[in-house]
Each structure stands twice: as C-alpha cells, then as structure tokens.
Amino acid sequence: MNNLIITLKKLIQLQIYDQEIIDLEEEINSIPDQISQLEKTIESLQKNLDTDRNQLKDLQLKIKNRELDLQSVEQQIKKHTQELNTVKTNEQYRALLTEIDNLNKQKDQVEIEIIELMETIDKSKAKTAAAEKEFSLKREEIQKQIENLKQKKQNLENTLTEKIKEREDFAKNIQQKFLSQYERIRKSRDGAMSPVVQTERGYSCGKCNMRLTEQEISDINKYEEFIFCSSCSRILYIPKDLEEHQNIE
Numbered sequence: 001m002n003n004l005i006i007t008l009k010k011l012i013q014l015q016i017y018d019q020e021i022i023d024l025e026e027e028i029n030s031i032p033d034q035i036s037q038l039e040k041t042i043e044s045l046q047k048n049l050d051t052d053r054n055q056l057k058d059l060q061l062k063i064k065n066r067e068l069d070l071q072s073v074e075q076q077i078k079k080h081t082q083e084l085n086t087v088k089t090n091e092q093y094r095a096l097l098t099e100i101d102n103l104n105k106q107k108d109q110v111e112i113e114i115i116e117l118m119e120t121i122d123k124s125k126a127k128t129a130a131a132e133k134e135f136s137l138k139r140e141e142i143q144k145q146i147e148n149l150k151q152k153k154q155n156l157e158n159t160l161t162e163k164i165k166e167r168e169d170f171a172k173n174i175q176q177k178f179l180s181q182y183e184r185i186r187k188s189r190d191g192a193m194s195p196v197v198q199t200e201r202g203y204s205c206g207k208c209n210m211r212l213t214e215q216e217i218s219d220i221n222k223y224e225e226f227i228f229c230s231s232c233s234r235i236l237y238i239p240k241d242l243e244e245h246q247n248i249e
Contacts, residue, residue, distance in 0.1 A: 004223040008193075008237045010174050011182050015193045017167040018186065024160040031153045038142050038149075049135045052128045059124055063117040066110055073107045181226065185233055194234035196220065208232040 080100050087093045171179060185192035194207040196217070203212040210231035220227045220236055227236045 002223045004225070005242060007174065007178050008223075008235070009242050010170075011178065011235065012193050012237070012242070014167070014171060014174065014182065015186075015191050017163065017170060019191070021160065021163055021167060024156055024163060028153055028156045028160065031149050031156075035146050035149050038146050042139055042142055045135050045138055049128075049131050052124070052131045056121065056124045056128050059117060059121045063114060063121060066114050066117065070107065070110045070114065073103050073110060077103045077107065178226075182235070185235065189232060189234060192234055194229060194232070194236055196236055196238045205229040205232060205234065205236065207234055212236070 077100055080096050080103070084093060084096055084100075087096060174182075182192045189207075191207065194205050196212065197204050197206040197209075201211070203217050204210060205212065208229060208231045210229055212229075216227060216230075216236070217238075219225075220238055221241070223241070228234065229236055
C-alpha cells in the first residue's frame with residue numbers, strides 16, 4: 001500500500017480525534033453558563049416570592065396601624081361621651097355631640113378599611129402560600145438540573161481526558177515530519193485535512209471551495225507528496241482513493 005495514503009488516512013483519523021476533542025471542550029465550557037442561567041432563574045423566583053412576602057407584611061403592618069387608629073378613635077369617643085355629663089352649657093354639649101358624631105363616622109370608615117384590608121390580606125396569604133409552594137417545587141427541580149449538569153461536566157471531563165490520551169497514543173504512529181505539517185495547519189485552520197469534491201464545474205477543495213486544476217488533481221493522484229490547497233493551505237485528498245484502503249495501521 002502507498003505509504004502516503006496510509007499517512008493520509010491516519011491524519012484523517014487524527015482530525016476526527018481533534019474534532020471530538022473540540023466538541024467535548026465546547027460542551028464542557030458551555031455547562032457553567034447553563035448552570036449560571038439556572039441559578040439566575042432561582043434568584044428571579046426568589047425575588048418574586050420575596051415581593052409577595054413583603055406585600056403581605058406591608059398589608060399586615062397597615063392593618064395593625066388602622067387597628068391602632070380605631071382604638072384611638074374609640075378612646076376619644078369614650079372620653080367625649082363622659083364629658084357630656086360634665087359640660088355646663090348647651091353650646092358645649094352640642095359641640096361634643098358633633099365631635100362624637102364625627103368620630104363615629106371616622107370609626108365606621110376605619111372599620112370598613114380594616115375589613116377590606118383583612119380580605120386583601122386573606123388573598124395575599126393565599127397568593128404567597130401558592131408562590132412558596134411553586135418556588136419550592138421549581139427550586140428543587142432546578143437544583144436537580146444543576147446537579148445533573150455538574151455530573152455531566154465531570155463525565156465529559158473524564159471522557160475528554162481519555163480522548164486526549166487516545167489521540168496522543170494514535171499520533172505516535174504518524175511520522176514526525178507529517179505530523180508537524182498537520183499540526184502547523186491545524187493551529188491556524190478549522191481542520192488540516194480537506195477532501196476533494198467533484199461537481200459539475202469540476203474539482204474543488206471541500207473546505208474552502210477553491211477550484212482545483214487538472215494538474216493539482218493529477219498531483220494528488222500520484223500520492224507522492226502532500227498537495228496543499230492554494231487558498232486555505234489544507235492537505236488535499238480524494239476520499240474514494242482512501243476508501244479503497246481500509247487498514248491504516
């Protein structure tokens with residue numbers, strides 16, 4: 001078997017390893033962002049729940065203040081009622097009655113507000129209780145997702161370590177001069193190997209679509225040396241030629 005064809009097949013396999021490594025690294029690197037988004041979701045849910053809780057506290061404080069106001073009005077009514085027995089003139093008596101009447105109206109209004117607040121508080125309590133239940137369920141669900149992602153990241157990192165080791169062991173079977181050429185191109189390109197693609201218009205580089213000349217195709221077919229794409233500098237090969245040779249050891 002042509003030694004260059006064997007080398008090309010090895011480099012293609014090496015490129016598969018490299019792409020698998022890249023894919024693993026990208027997936028691993030994406031997980032912290034996914035976890036961060038889930039944590040932000042929990043924070044948002046917590047913020048909404050805190051808002052409901054604070055609204056309930058404000059209502060409870062408001063009703064407490066109105067109850068104090070009611071007590072104050074009732075004390076004033078009681079005080080003025082007692083004063084009715086001590087006034088000496090009709091004018092003073094009528095003034096106290098007017099004041100008592102106004103205070104009773106004020107009392108009625110405060111009592112109405114308290115009743116309305118109690119109804120609002122009942123609704124707020126129900127809303128907050130539902131929000132707390134929903135938050136607890138969602139937080140538990142999201143935390144499980146986070147733990148799963150952390151475990152997935154660990155598993156992927158283990159797989160990556162194994163894949164890098166496999167890649168390193170495989171690369172040892174490639175002549176250093178060819179491996180160096182491959183590595184040089186790989187560092188500046190998305191893959192160092194490119195298949196020749198045949199279309200109605202002729203042959204072209206499978207990576208950058210650069211048209212290839214008949215002479216370039218002829219040179220590739222000789223498999224005497226690497227032929228590089230004049231545009232992207234990748235190593236060119238004809239897939240069907242390599243498919244005829246299954247063994248790359």
